Amino acid sequence: MTARPAGRSGRRAGDSKTSEAILEAARGQFAEHGYNGATIRAIAARAQVDPALVHHFYGTKEALFAAAMRLPVVPSEVLSAALASKPGDRGLGELIVRTALTLWETDGVRETFLGLLRSAVTSEDAAIMLREFVAESILGTLVRIVDVRGTGAEVEYRAGMVATQMVGLGLTRLVLGLPAVAQASVDELAATIGPSVERYLTGEIKLPDRFAG
């Protein structure tokens, strides 16, 4: 019965795509500040919405994070499509590097990747998310599509080496902003780093004894 200041509350007119806007704002904030750094209030402000509405739609901050980090593209499909244009193994590494770099320049994907990366280093839960995402969605798809050399543990090891190079490339270019890397073009980086990735996948590398056989 207490009088409210003015008719600003209540449902808005028109078809509401507000929950979408909240998700996008959340992606942006998570990408810029990581899980802990992004506040619900800042996300709400970015979406021009009351903080309580965020809670109304997504319940908890954790749930919002999970919803926002759902990729707008399916990794396996992108990888398949990119690799389909190269039947052989020639230039395979270069193609992989180029695909990743191009994806990272895509709206939505870039924010999601950055959000996961930034959150993974400070939140153990997010680290598990990213690790499983990299291990299964990316590396898993990769070894399924590409003819990685060897079998079993060796394949996993080779894929892991690819991960070290690619994650490092992303971090150095997008987060750290090391000039030499951040200012280089996709072509340059693909040409330089591609061969390393290719060597990890199919090259002659001195394998430890436990991969004997």
Add this chain to the structure above:
Amino acid sequence: MTARPAGRSGRRAGDSKTSEAILEAARGQFAEHGYNGATIRAIAARAQVDPALVHHFYGTKEALFAAAMRLPVVPSEVLSAALASKPGDRGLGELIVRTALTLWETDGVRETFLGLLRSAVTSEDAAIMLREFVAESILGTLVRIVDVRGTGAEVEYRAGMVATQMVGLGLTRLVLGLPAVAQASVDELAATIGPSVERYLTGEIKLPDRFAG
């Protein structure tokens, strides 16, 4: 004039190495949670000390971070020492990878590196710190000691490529804990990744036009 509960306050007996303990606790917390995630209260608790004492010694949280992140070793000296045993360029990359991995297993260095890395992704200030640290202390020393191929911008580009691989290795192994990388031995990783690093430094890489000359 208000009576205090009991004589628990005041200066402790014996020579106090408390400020040292606080620094070590801070390193641990920054390494585990990053700049924002590490709280002064948690650091104080870890050092078994009142939160106000932390502030008494170091003033602000930012100053404490700066003090805690001062490396217990001098990068240029370690690099020089490690590379001194290899006069030629043969096995250079492997040596670099091995040196980094070994350093990361050293107490104090490991915490500092992790603290910087974890903080750099969420705090812009820490990102600048890490970027400058990598650019000057690490890459700068590297190109001063090692005979990197080329001149000027090309050297910087090559050093940047090394950074992508090494930062990625550290992140994947220490933070992400990707099994294939985290469980591998120093020898295995050095043997596998070394050649990539060496190629970035001295190998034939297709350089973009802007390095012509």
Add this chain to the structure above:
DNA sequence: GGCAGAATTCAACGTTTGTAGAGTTCAACG
């Protein structure tokens, strides 16, 4: 032996955080 100053703790402040509940307005359907 007294006194200055450093070491240490206590209690409290002003903010900011995630979350909760109750209230208000609109759209859709009968």
Add this chain to the structure above:
DNA sequence: CGTTGAACTCTACAAACGTTGAATTCTGCC
């Protein structure tokens, strides 16, 4: 046209944060 439920805002709370000032106890010097 009336009802229902979803969209939306306001106010508030309890917890945790960095920081501060005053009080207390010890050490070291004269």
